Amino acid sequence: MIYTKTGEYAIRAILFLARQSKDSLIMSSEIAKSEDIPAHYLAKILQRMAKYGYVDSFKGRGGGFKITELAKKSSILEIVERVEGPVINLKCVTGLKECSEENPCPLHDEWADLRNRIYNLISSKSVQEVAEKYSETLRKHK
Amino acid sequence: MIYTKTGEYAIRAILFLARQSKDSLIMSSEIAKSEDIPAHYLAKILQRMAKYGYVDSFKGRGGGFKITELAKKSSILEIVERVEGPVINLKCVTGLKECSEENPCPLHDEWADLRNRIYNLISSKSVQEVAEKYSETLRKHK
DNA sequence: TTTATTTAGGATATTTTTCTCCAATTCTAA
DNA sequence: TTAGAATTGGAGAAAAATATCCTAAATAAA
Numbered sequence: 001m002i003y004t005k006t007g008e009y010a011i012r013a014i015l016f017l018a019r020q021s022k023d024s025l026i027m028s029s030e031i032a033k034s035e036d037i038p039a040h041y042l043a044k045i046l047q048r049m050a051k052y053g054y055v056d057s058f059k060g061r062g063g064g065f066k067i068t069e070l071a072k073k074s075s076i077l078e079i080v081e082r083v084e085g086p087v088i089n090l091k092c093v094t095g096l097k098e099c100s101e102e103n104p105c106p107l108h109d110e111w112a113d114l115r116n117r118i119y120n121l122i123s124s125k126s127v128q129e130v131a132e133k134y135s136e137t138l139r140k141h142k
Numbered sequence: 143m144i145y146t147k148t149g150e151y152a153i154r155a156i157l158f159l160a161r162q163s164k165d166s167l168i169m170s171s172e173i174a175k176s177e178d179i180p181a182h183y184l185a186k187i188l189q190r191m192a193k194y195g196y197v198d199s200f201k202g203r204g205g206g207f208k209i210t211e212l213a214k215k216s217s218i219l220e221i222v223e224r225v226e227g228p229v230i231n232l233k234c235v236t237g238l239k240e241c242s243e244e245n246p247c248p249l250h251d252e253w254a255d256l257r258n259r260i261y262n263l264i265s266s267k268s269v270q271e272v273a274e275k276y277s278e279t280l281r282k283h284k
Numbered sequence: 285t286t287t288a289t290t291t292a293g294g295a296t297a298t299t300t301t302t303c304t305c306c307a308a309t310t311c312t313a314a
Numbered sequence: 315t316t317a318g319a320a321t322t323g324g325a326g327a328a329a330a331a332t333a334t335c336c337t338a339a340a341t342a343a344a
Contacts, residue, residue, distance in 0.1 A: 005302070027320070041303050047322065060311025061319045106275035110263050114256060121252050133248035147332070169290070183333050189292065202341025203289045 007080040009037045010045050014054060014079055017067040018131035025064035045083060052082045067127075076130065077123040149222040151179045152187050156196060156221055159209040160273035167206035187225060194224045209269075218272065219265040 012035045020026055028046050032039035046065055050057040054071035058064060071079065154177045162168055170188050174181035188207055192199040196213035200206060213221065 029320090038303055040305075043321075044303090044323090050321090057321060058311080059309075059319085059321045060313095062312060063310085063320045065321090104279060106272045106279065107263060107267075114259055114263065117256055117259075121249060121256065125249075130248045137246060137248065171290090180333055182335075185291075186293090186333095192291085199291060200341080201289085201291045201339075202343095204342060205290045205340085207291090 003080050004084055006045065007084045009035075009042055010049065010080055010083040011076055012037065013042060013046060014049065014067060014071055014076075014127055015131050015134065017055060017065060018072065018127050019135050020066070023066065025058055025062065025066055027064040030064070048083055049079070052079075054079055054082070072128040072131075073126050075123040075126060077119070079127070080122075145222050146226055148187060149226045151177075151184055152191065152222055152225040153218055154179065155184060155188060156191065156209060156213055156218075156269055157273050157276065159197060159207060160214065160269055161277050162208070165208065167200055167204065167208055169206040172206070190225055191221070194221075196221055196224070214270040214273075215268050217265040217268060219261070221269065222264075 028043045032042045055065045174184045197207045
């Protein structure tokens, strides 16, 4: 896909946290169970997100994670790129070695357009907006 | 990206063969060198493409590969999927576990649209068409 | 017929990604 | 202050993707 499993887990986790009622702490293991993500692996990802300030972490009994304001205002793309590195590969779809504006591959322009749209799709909305829209959908389809 | 390195190598190789003058045989090692692909790895990929009938292979001195009519008429997507399995992941961009028409994730519709466009981009043109357009570009920019 | 050349195919190595385990640390509650 | 619960961080196992190596088979030319 566009990002790896690691990135996908990060998104699922942050959107999960974004949907929780304010100030509630959620354990890593709980997220793992709800979202069906390998528990220890997710713990690592959350650790990294904590380092980057996307979640606050609390140790000990009653501890867990909660989303930060920074994460709420960030785009999905920003978070994923922090967690797993550059996401959208700039290579052309045909995979040709030399493909540039001056020397475009046959599908260059069309692909450049799509790439931009994908980029916009995952970078123009904030995590909070996406999460809200999602909660809404969940309510409607209950 | 949308496909893996293996798929990318397959595309580069088939488009390379498609640009050759008719009936000329090209050695695996030659393609590898021109396209900067690991030689032995490419050999495997060509082997598979031969099995699927996308290239004809000839052993011994003066041997090599050439593209078949089947491959010329096929789309890039078809060939890649044969070589490396399903390409376009149907999961939603947000990576949410349950995302369907009835229960769409926040970006479902927009993503479905983009997915279709990507799908069209690499499946609506034949290898031959893409190769011709590319040869043209190469001529212009010489 | 022999030799050199090229693909075929199997085995294996390397690298990257994904996943697991364990001990250390921090914090809460009893 | 102690026990238990939770994250942290390091180490490394497992799986998947990528890359290499070697021998066999086929073919063409000497």
